Every structure is written in structure tokens, then in C-alpha cells.
Amino acid sequence: MKIAVVGSGYVGLVSGACFADFGHQVVCIDKDPKRIEALKQNIIPIYEPGLDDLVSSNVKQNRLSFTTSLPEGIEGAEAIFIAVGTPSRRGDGHADLQYVYAVAREIAQAVKGFAVVVDKSTVPVGTADEVARIIRETNPDADVAVASNPEFLREGAAISDFKKPDRIVVGINDERARAVMTEVYRPLYLNASPLLFTDTRTAELIKYAANAFLAMKITFINEVADLCEKVGADVQQVSRGIGMDGRIGSKFLHAGPGYGGSCFPKDTLALVKIAQDNDSPIRLIETTVAVNDQRKRSMARKVEKAVGGSLRGKTVAVLGLTFKPNTDDMREAPAISIVQALLDAGAVVKAYDPVGTEQAKLVMPSGITYCADPYEASEGASSIVIVTEWDQFRALDFGRLKSIVAEPILVDLRNVYNPEEITRHGFQYSSIGRPGSEAI
Numbered sequence: 001m002k003i004a005v006v007g008s009g010y011v012g013l014v015s016g017a018c019f020a021d022f023g024h025q026v027v028c029i030d031k032d033p034k035r036i037e038a039l040k041q042n043i044i045p046i047y048e049p050g051l052d053d054l055v056s057s058n059v060k061q062n063r064l065s066f067t068t069s070l071p072e073g074i075e076g077a078e079a080i081f082i083a084v085g086t087p088s089r090r091g092d093g094h095a096d097l098q099y100v101y102a103v104a105r106e107i108a109q110a111v112k113g114f115a116v117v118v119d120k121s122t123v124p125v126g127t128a129d130e131v132a133r134i135i136r137e138t139n140p141d142a143d144v145a146v147a148s149n150p151e152f153l154r155e156g157a158a159i160s161d162f163k164k165p166d167r168i169v170v171g172i173n174d175e176r177a178r179a180v181m182t183e184v185y186r187p188l189y190l191n192a193s194p195l196l197f198t199d200t201r202t203a204e205l206i207k208y209a210a211n212a213f214l215a216m217k218i219t220f221i222n223e224v225a226d227l228c229e230k231v232g233a234d235v236q237q238v239s240r241g242i243g244m245d246g247r248i249g250s251k252f253l254h255a256g257p258g259y260g261g262s263c264f265p266k267d268t269l270a271l272v273k274i275a276q277d278n279d280s281p282i283r284l285i286e287t288t289v290a291v292n293d294q295r296k297r298s299m300a301r302k303v304e305k306a307v308g309g310s311l312r313g314k315t316v317a318v319l320g321l322t323f324k325p326n327t328d329d330m331r332e333a334p335a336i337s338i339v340q341a342l343l344d345a346g347a348v349v350k351a352y353d354p355v356g357t358e359q360a361k362l363v364m365p366s367g368i369t370y371c372a373d374p375y376e377a378s379e380g381a382s383s384i385v386i387v388t389e390w391d392q393f394r395a396l397d398f399g400r401l402k403s404i405v406a407e408p409i410l411v412d413l414r415n416v417y418n419p420e421e422i423t424r425h426g427f428q429y430s431s432i433g434r435p436g437s438e439a440i
């Protein structure tokens, strides 16, 4: 089957490489010539574990290729996926659909013969209808069916998520799309990933509802963690205790500095806007958004408390900048707000991230020093703050750290360590929602 994927970012590139690995013939298209040039030279423009091998093996087997030309890329494709960005629109928080609509117009001008145009980007309810309308308006002769196929992969585990999804959601309004989409995903449902067919509006809402629910779950446990700090309970045991209940489930119950990333912040906000526009506000998500925004910055106060008051002139080592481990994605990373608040409080910030430094430099507040490893960052520090739980921060050499810091204080915003273990090393330890944590 011939498939085209428009947009070769985290979702487009992973989807394209995985489709090729299933045996389909795939062309990945992107309007960024640097990105396509890099891909042609086997350089992967994003950090995603395993993606380099998957791309290069499928390129070698002639199942995967790259182009900047949409007309060339979609030629003969039975399914054309749209996987471009849908960031928050500046000013009002609605999803910005300009990139999706631009691709729809380009497809309309270039498509020959019947094709299914598939929205894989996360898009508001009604977007598939609008994409169909734009295509009809741009080229009344175009013969397309528009489907909605939201993506649920997580960065850092994107390939396994794509290849072993809990479910595949496909929204269709035109029956001709069913056969094509069934064929696209045949290798997956043979491996028992259920294919859930709905109409396009339902599929679009499933994606937002799923992300909003997960964001709400994280925010719930974060607020429970705050309560734990006040009453002397342990949030990790609360998480275990409630997570063992099959109706609740153990995932997304890790207390931390607040959710970030390329999806949850913009998707929760977009759902809030969709709901308000339709006179059906979802207050739980409105509150989730507000609580989470507040939380990131408040983490700096935790550091302030840990050092016993003022941060002015004190050096803080920040370990981990990306919004989660195993990605270089810095979009809406909690580290951005936390570091800004630390700087506002007068701290000197030295930061280290295993792979995100280049991306971080583009979005982090200026005036911080980027270091080559956790030890360089910790030299002369009055506190070390773990912001992102990269594996390499799970076994730090505390003997070495103790000899180079100004004050042995660890603020662990991801509950990576066991409190007794750290105090045994002679460090003062503060974490999230566990006995001994500083309530803010």
C-alpha cells in the first residue's frame, strides 16, 4: 500500500517509519528543507530512542523516502496522513489550524484519483468536516474521503506505542475510507490492537478527552501530594494504594512538578475552548489547567524553603530540562517556569540535560549556564534540583557531590530517591508529597 505522511516531526516521522516497517511504501513529506535534507542523509532531526535504526533500515529496503514536494510525495498514495503541528493559537488558546488547512489546500491542488486524507494531528471537533470542505472548495474535482485517526503515542516510547497501541481510533464519514484504513492498520490488529471505528467528530473528541483525562489524573495526584505534605502522609503509597484498584489504574499517578510537553498543555486548553464555545464548559479541565499552571512556578518556592529562605546569590543546579526523559522536546517543559522563578528569586542557575540542551537554549530564560554533566552543574551549588527523571540521575555519586557543593541539599521534584538513602549520604532531602517534604 502506498502511504504519504505530511509533516515529519515527532508524530509524522514515527508514523511513517512504522508504516514502512509494516511493509507499506511510505513517503514522508515536510516543508522544512533542512529537515528533509538531514533525513536523506540518515540524520534524525529529533531524539527518539530506536528511531534512527528504524528509519535507516526501512530506507535501505526502499520502503521509506523523504521529499519537500507534496505533489511528488502524494502521487499514487491511497492514504495521505496530515501530521503537522496544531499549537495553541496565540491570544486565545484555541488550536491553531493554519498548518492543517494549508496542507488540505495543497493536497486538493495535487491529488489525482481517489485518496483518503487522514487527520493524524490533534484537531478540534469538526476539523475533518472543514478539511473536506476546503478540499472541495479548492478543487471540486478532487475525489477524497476525509478520516480522523488521532495519535496516542508518547515521546520517549513512541515506536513501541505506535506498534502496540491499546487501540486505534478511526473516524470516518465516508464508507470508502473504512477499507483503506483497515488495510493501513491490518498488521496491527492482527496483533490484537483493536480498531475502533467511529464518526470523525467522535474520533476527534476521543483524543482531547483522553489527554484531558490523563492531565486531570496527574493534577489530582499532585494536589493529593500537597495534602500529604500537610498531613504527614506519603503520596507514593497513596498512589500505590489507589492504583491497585482496577477502576483507577496505576498509571499517571506520579506526583511531580506539573505536566508539560507538546500535548497536554495545549490539548487541555483547546478542549476548554471547544467546550466553552459550545456552551458546555468542562470545569474539571478548566481547573486542571489553572492548577497546573500555578504549580510549575511554585516549585521554586520549594527550593527556596529547602535552602532556608532566600535564594539571592545562591547557585542552584538544575538536573533535567526536557519535559520528560528520553526526548529532546522542550515544549512547555516545567523546567522553563521553574528556572524563570528561580532567576526571579535571585538564584544563579547552572543546568544540565543529557540530550535537550540545544533545544533548551532556544526556549529557556537567558542568563543560565549549561553544563557538561551533573557534577559540573553541582559545583558550588547551594541546592541540587532534579526536574526531569533521566535514568542517569537515578544513581548519582553523592560522595562526589558532597565534596563539590556549597551546601548538601537535594530537592527531588520527581521522587527518584529514597529519603533515608539521601540523608545517609549527609544531604538534606526534600521531595514531593512524602514525609519530611517541605509543604509550600
Ligand SMILES: NC(=O)c1ccc[n+]([C@@H]2O[C@H](COP(=O)([O-])OP(=O)(O)OC[C@H]3O[C@@H](n4cnc5c(N)ncnc54)[C@H](O)[C@@H]3O)[C@@H](O)[C@H]2O)c1
Pocket: 006, 007, 008, 009, 010, 011, 012, 029, 030, 031, 032, 035, 083, 084, 085, 086, 099, 102, 103, 120, 121, 122, 123, 151, 152, 153, 154, 155, 262, 263
Ligand atoms: N508529539 C507528540 O507526542 C504527539 C502525540 C500525539 C499527537 N500529537 C499531535 O500530532 C501533531 C504533530 O505533532 P508533532 O509533535 O509531530 O509536531 P512537530 O512540530 O514535531 O512536527 C510538525 C512538522 O510538520 C511540518 N509542517 C508544517 N506545515 C507543513 C506543510 N504545509 N507541509 C509539510 N510539512 C509541514 C513542520 O515543518 C514540522 O516538521 C500535533 O497535532 C500534535 O498535537 C503529538
